[in-house]
Amino acid sequence: MALKSWVESANLPGCDFPLENLPYGAFSHGGERRIGIAIGDQALDIRACIEEELLGPLSSEIAEACSASALNALMALGTAAWSALRRQLTSLLGSHAAPETQEKARRHLLPMQSVQMEVPAQVGDYTDFYASIHHATRVGKLFRPDNPLLPNYKYIPIGYHGRASSIVASGTEIRRPSGQVKPASSAEPAFGPSRSLDYELEVGIFVGLGNQIGAPIPIAEAEQHIFGLCLVNDWSARDIQSWEYQPLGPFLAKSFATTISPWVVTLEALAPYRVETPVRTQGDPEPLPYLKERDPSRAGIDVTVEVLLQSEKMREQKVPASLLSRASLRDLYWSVAQLVTHHASNGCNLRPGDLLATGTISGSDEGSEGCLLEMKHRAHALTLPTGETRTFLEDGDEVTLRGYCQGPGLPRIGFGQCVGRIGAAIPS
C-alpha cells in the first residue's frame, strides 16, 4: 500500500514525488538559497520547518546542515543522519501528522513553479564513466568496426575526469559551442560552431560521506558513500571530440556544459527497486576481487531513463516532445558501488558533493540508444512528427531527460526532468 501524504498532489498517480521519494534539492526563492525536498508539486523549505520545530528531534549537526544553501554539509553526515532526517520528514508529511503540524508545515511549502532550482551541491570534482556496454559497443563500432570493445572494457570501469565549473541546473540554455573541427575532406582544421551537437543520457551519483586521500573504499562500504542519484545530460560536440580526443580523451567537446536534474533521489527511496547485478553474459570475466559485489542480487537499480526531444517547429505547432529512447540503469555493465570503489581504489579522495556520472545509458535494441551518435547504426534517419529529420541537435531543440522507477504494488519514485534547450552559437 502506498503511503499517503496530506500534500494531495503527492498522492496523484504518476506523480514523481510521492511520500516514499523525498528527494533533496537546493532552490532560490525571494533572493535566498535554501535546501528542500520535493513532495508532489511542492518544494518544502527544510530549514524553516526545523526552525519552527516541526521535524521532531534532530541532532544539531543535522539542523545546521539543513540551514546551508547547498547539500554538501548534509551529504557529509553519512547514512545514519540521512535516515534520521528522512524518518522525520516522512512523519511530517504523512497523513498521520497532527492537523496543527500540517497547517504550520503547509506555510513552508512552495509551489515548484515559483522557485528557481539550483545545482544542488557544490561539485568539487565531476567524473564521467563509460559503464554501458551497449553504448561502448555501438560507439566503438563507428571507430573500429572489427573490434568495437577494447580489451580493458570488461575488467575496468572506464572513466575520465569531467569539468565541474560548467555543471548547470536543468532549464539553463545551452549555447552551441565553437571549437576546432577537421572534416575528413579538409587538409587543415578550422575553428567554428560545432555541427555535431549531441546529448548523452546519464545518471549521476552524488558522493555523500567522503574518504581520506590514501584510504580506498571497500566494495561492501561503497553505497554508504552515496548520497543519491540524479539525471545528467553530458552534452557532447562530436566533431570537436573526434579531432581533439587523441591521446588524452574528451576535453572541450564536453566542458562547455553539463546539465543535471535538480532533485537528488536517495538510495533509501530506491531500495524497492534493487535488482540483480548489472548485465553479464556467458564468458564475461568475473570482476576482480576488489570490484566483486557482496550481494549481486541487489547490486543493480532499475531506474528507467528516457530522452525526449522537441524542436522549435514542434513547439510552434504545439506538438508534444517525442520520445527518442528508453533504457534502464540496470542495463549498465558496472554497478554504482563498483564505480565508487574503483574511483577510490588508488587512494583518490572523494568529497561530499562530488559527482560521478555513469556515462551514456543505452540498451541493446533500437530505441534504447542514449545519444544521437549511436543512432547512426539505424537504417533510417531519426524523423520528428513535423517531418524534420535529425542527425545531431539543431538550434532551438529542447532535450528533456526523465527518470523513474515503477512496478506493481510499488510507489513511483521519479527523478523529475533534466531540460536543456540549444541556443545559437557563441559569436567568436
Place this chain on the structure above:
Amino acid sequence: MALKSWVESANLPGCDFPLENLPYGAFSHGGERRIGIAIGDQALDIRACIEEELLGPLSSEIAEACSASALNALMALGTAAWSALRRQLTSLLGSHAAPETQEKARRHLLPMQSVQMEVPAQVGDYTDFYASIHHATRVGKLFRPDNPLLPNYKYIPIGYHGRASSIVASGTEIRRPSGQVKPASSAEPAFGPSRSLDYELEVGIFVGLGNQIGAPIPIAEAEQHIFGLCLVNDWSARDIQSWEYQPLGPFLAKSFATTISPWVVTLEALAPYRVETPVRTQGDPEPLPYLKERDPSRAGIDVTVEVLLQSEKMREQKVPASLLSRASLRDLYWSVAQLVTHHASNGCNLRPGDLLATGTISGSDEGSEGCLLEMKHRAHALTLPTGETRTFLEDGDEVTLRGYCQGPGLPRIGFGQCVGRIGAAIPS
C-alpha cells in the same frame, strides 16, 4: 641594479625570493590559516600588515581579500588590484621604508621553516595540458614508433581534466597507488601496487579573474586572467595508465596525488623573462587565428625547471639529491596565453583558483626529459651516485622540482621547491 630589501636574506645571491619576486602563498601558523608573500627566507603575514596599516592605501576589496585563508578572493580581483598590492608590498619591504615601519613589519615576518605551507587556493577544476612537443614526441615513440606525433598536435593544445581533490602541498608524502595492471605477458589484469611510478615536471597556471560560461577569452586578454605560476608534479603510475587509458584518457593513473609548490609567482615578477613565442620549426602550421599571439616576441617565459632525486640510501649516506633533468618553460609548443584561450574557446568557464598545468616540460636533448618514462630512450639506465639504478621510482625516493629565472643584470625570480617522497603502497 637589483632592488634591496631590509629583509637581508632577500638580498643574498641565489635567493629565490628577492624583493622583485614577492610570490603569494597560504600558510598555517598557530592554528590559523593566512595568506602571505615570500621574502628571503621569511613569510610575511599580509593581513597583519594591513590591520596595522603598514601597507599604505588599499581598497577595502583588496584588504578583505587579503584577510581570507586562501588566495581565491585576491585572484578574483584582477590585474589592477594585483598591481596595486604589489606596489605597496614593494614599498613596505624595500630598503627605503621608514625604520619605524620596518620595525613594525618585522614582527609579521615568520621564518619559512616555522610555518606549514598549504595549497594556496581552493582549486575548483584542475586541467592538465600536453604542451611540450619534445615530451609528446618521446612518449609517442614508445607507443607508435613510426608516427610519434598525432596529426592534431600542432594545431590544438591537447589537454584533459585532472583531479582537483588530490592536489597536495609540497612536502606531503605520496603513497604508492594500487590499481589494475596488465603486463603484456599476462592474459588477465590483476590489482596491486604500481611498479611504474613516475613524476612529471610541470608548471601550473593559477587562473585569476574568471570568465562567465559562454564567454570565451580572446588571446589578447588571456594573460589578464592569469594570477601566477607554480611548479606541479603530476605523479603518474605508468602501468595503471597503459591499461586504463583507452579510449578516454588517463584517470586513476594520475588522480591519486598531484603536488604543487606553495608560492605563486606573478606574471609581473616574471616580466623581465619574457621571450619570443614558443618553439616552432619550419613547416609548422601557423596557429589558427583564435590562438595567434598578438606579440610573439613576448609570448614565452624563460623559466628553468629542474628535477632532483634523492633515494633513501642517498639520504643515509648524506649524498645530496642528483639533478635528473633541466628544461625551460620556453621550450613548450604552446604559450600560457594559448592554453588559457583554448580552454575557454568553447565557452567553458574558468574560475579564480582553477589550475591549468602545462604537461611535462621536456627539452629536445638527453638530460632534459621531464619524466622517467622518457628516459627509456637513453642508451644507459639512470644510475644514482650510490650505484643504484632507476627505471621508475622506488619507495623512499624523494623528488624535488625547482624552478627559477635568472639572467645577466636581472634579479633571480625563484619558484622555490615542490617536494614529494614516495611512501609504501596503500594496503588493500
